[in-house]
Amino acid sequence: MNLAVFLKRVPDTTAKIRIAADGRSIDPQGIEWAISPYDELAIELALRLKEKAGGEVVGVSVDPDGSDVALRKALAIGIDKGILIKGGVNLDPGATAQILASVVRDRKYDLLLFGKQAIDDDAFQVPTLVAHRLGLPHINLCTSFELDGSRARCRRQIEGGEESIELGLPCVVSIQKGINGIHDKRYPSMKGIMAAKAKPLETLPAPPFEPTLELLKLELPPDRPPGRIVGKGVEAVAELVRLLKEEAKVL
Amino acid sequence: MNLLVFAEVRDGKLKRPSLEALSEASRLAGKAGSKVGVALVGEGVRELASMLGRHGAGVVFVVDSPRLRHYAPEAYAKAVVGAHRKLGSGAILMAATAMGRDLAGGVAAALGTSAAADCTGLWIDGGKVFARRPVYAGKAYATVGFRTSPAVLSLRPNVFAAQEGTGTAAVEDLEVAFEEADFRSAAREVVQTAQGKVELTEAATIVTGGRGLGSPENFRLRDELASVLGAALGASRAVVDNGWRPHSEQVGQTGKTVAPNLYIAIAVSGAIQHLAGMRTSKVIVAINKDPDAPIFKAATYGIVGDALEVVPALTELLKKVLAS
Numbered sequence: 001m002n003l004a005v006f007l008k009r010v011p012d013t014t015a016k017i018r019i020a021a022d023g024r025s026i027d028p029q030g031i032e033w034a035i036s037p038y039d040e041l042a043i044e045l046a047l048r049l050k051e052k053a054g055g056e057v058v059g060v061s062v063d064p065d066g067s068d069v070a071l072r073k074a075l076a077i078g079i080d081k082g083i084l085i086k087g088g089v090n091l092d093p094g095a096t097a098q099i100l101a102s103v104v105r106d107r108k109y110d111l112l113l114f115g116k117q118a119i120d121d122d123a124f125q126v127p128t129l130v131a132h133r134l135g136l137p138h139i140n141l142c143t144s145f146e147l148d149g150s151r152a153r154c155r156r157q158i159e160g161g162e163e164s165i166e167l168g169l170p171c172v173v174s175i176q177k178g179i180n181g182i183h184d185k186r187y188p189s190m191k192g193i194m195a196a197k198a199k200p201l202e203t204l205p206a207p208p209f210e211p212t213l214e215l216l217k218l219e220l221p222p223d224r225p226p227g228r229i230v231g232k233g234v235e236a237v238a239e240l241v242r243l244l245k246e247e248a249k250v251l
Numbered sequence: 252m253n254l255l256v257f258a259e260v261r262d263g264k265l266k267r268p269s270l271e272a273l274s275e276a277s278r279l280a281g282k283a284g285s286k287v288g289v290a291l292v293g294e295g296v297r298e299l300a301s302m303l304g305r306h307g308a309g310v311v312f313v314v315d316s317p318r319l320r321h322y323a324p325e326a327y328a329k330a331v332v333g334a335h336r337k338l339g340s341g342a343i344l345m346a347a348t349a350m351g352r353d354l355a356g357g358v359a360a361a362l363g364t365s366a367a368a369d370c371t372g373l374w375i376d377g378g379k380v381f382a383r384r385p386v387y388a389g390k391a392y393a394t395v396g397f398r399t400s401p402a403v404l405s406l407r408p409n410v411f412a413a414q415e416g417t418g419t420a421a422v423e424d425l426e427v428a429f430e431e432a433d434f435r436s437a438a439r440e441v442v443q444t445a446q447g448k449v450e451l452t453e454a455a456t457i458v459t460g461g462r463g464l465g466s467p468e469n470f471r472l473r474d475e476l477a478s479v480l481g482a483a484l485g486a487s488r489a490v491v492d493n494g495w496r497p498h499s500e501q502v503g504q505t506g507k508t509v510a511p512n513l514y515i516a517i518a519v520s521g522a523i524q525h526l527a528g529m530r531t532s533k534v535i536v537a538i539n540k541d542p543d544a545p546i547f548k549a550a551t552y553g554i555v556g557d558a559l560e561v562v563p564a565l566t567e568l569l570k571k572v573l574a575s
Contacts, residue, residue, distance in 0.1 A: 014523060015390075026387075091386065091393060094359070094364060122368065122387075122388060123365075124356065128353065132357070139324075139436055157349060158322075159348055162443050163321065163438035164440050166439065167436055177498045213398060215395055217394040218394075219394075224530060224551075227551040229555060233554070233557070234564045236554045240536065244534070248513075248551065250512050250534050
């Protein structure tokens with residue numbers, strides 16, 4: 001079984017975001033880069049599927065700065081091969097989808113796994129757009145995935161519940177946290193890091209694409225008005241309730 | 252510029268965030284002197300058209316079929332695109348719910364464009380559509396302009412006000428030529444519906460518990476406070492990663508982003524990824540033992556104290572106050 005996992009390099013969740021002087025990008029100084037957490041879950045699921053069904057896991061990443069940080073880490077975690085696409089543009093899911101679709105179109109994958117969204121642009125669309133471009137069925141927000149021959153039995157999260165869906169392979173699936181009850185992701189081991197150096201990492205320039213969105217401005221949210229400590233312990237409860245009722249008027 | 256809104260129906264009811272999106276479309280259209288249409292898709296949904304009229308729809312395109320009882324991404328996208336062609340819309344709006352965010356991508360794909368997800372502001376200027384939306388889980392905001400038409404947008408719940416008036420909408424049945432392939436990723440059934448539970452992203456009040464509660468059993472204190480307030484239940488990432496609470500309750504960067512009127516954080520330290528997910532709440536209350544916990548920087552009101560003592564006292568007092 002040939003599995004493709006799509007990976008994005010993003011600032012770690014602990015990163016403090018500062019805006020760069022151009023007003024349209026973030027200041028990279030001091031940022032720790034990581035694989036987007038939902039993409040890490042996609043890697044974990046792919047590796048488990050491979051362990052059961054055999055085959056190969058290929059990581060695909062498009063990076064405007066041409067960085068291989070995400071793919072190197074994924075290779076160390078255990079994927080077999082990487083494809084790094086240098087170029088593209090951040091915060092334009094339409095453009096990213098065009099690039100990814102044209103790169104993977106002729107590479108025959110049985111299953112294309114994404115994180116449900118990247119935690120930088122939070123767009124939640126690239127899997128759907130790629131599926132549409134490739135003419136493949138897809139589901140987003142997958143919380144349960146079981147292979148049954150050439151079909152996939154899935155659950156998709158909705159508000160207050162889940163929907164059950166069956167898809168034929170090949171298909172596109174985007175992963176939500178909690179997939180198959182997976183709590184433990186694997187991390188790169190020293191052995192994995194050494195082994196990664198010998199694994200193939202193909203590099204290619206981004207194919208031509210049409211931008212769909214224009215990023216005009218990036219800004220920090222306004223500061224919250226300063227709050228106050230009402231008091232200490234149980235004694236402060238009465239004053240808190242009074243403030244909620246009379247000052248904030250939220251009760 | 253005409254505006255089309257997708258009306259989401261779950262369990263025979265219109266979802267409130269869809270009415271918020273419709274009200275916003277109606278406000279925008281009022282300024283621009285343009286038409287507002289709604290795509291109403293599902294099974295047995297026709298009777299909901301009058302409510303859409305009261306929220307500003309000029310025309311409701313009804314696509315009603317037993318096959319549309321459950322969400323089918325391709326079929327629903329086709330129905331919305333059909334309504335769009337009929338109306339000639341320059342922007343297609345929907346709520347940023349699980350269905351809306353999924354559908355926005357599908358509609359954008361079918362129209363060869365992309366969508367702006369989870370918008371907190373939108374405006375039309377010189378015939379072009381612009382949107383403001385959170386990125387990095389709300390640590391920053393992006394202003395984007397659409398290079399392609401129509402613009403497809405999903406709107407964050409609880410940000411735009413739903414407005415009910417006395418308007419009526421024209422109702423038009425829309426024939427859509429569905430094919431077998433349109434149902435290849437359709438939901439077969441809805442499972443494990445949490446009946447009667449308040450959904451986090453749509454809740455007016457949220458009570459969130461953190462690791463400081465000490466044990467899964469102590470979340471009873473959170474639940475009791477939430478029950479008195481009619482609030483939705485939230486949890487911090489640490490709690491979810493420990494397996495104490497399900498991921499569906501997680502608030503923050505790898506969970507849900509919320510903006511209720513009142514957010515009560517119990518024994519939550521306030522890691523940067525958590526603050527990103529709740530900092531736009533209107534009023535934030537923090538209860539924490541540690542006076543230096545970062546959550547107090549975001550809080551409107553804070554109590555420094557042991558949540559195991561403070562929360563039951565708060566629950567008791569609120570019971571009395573809300574009953575009077």
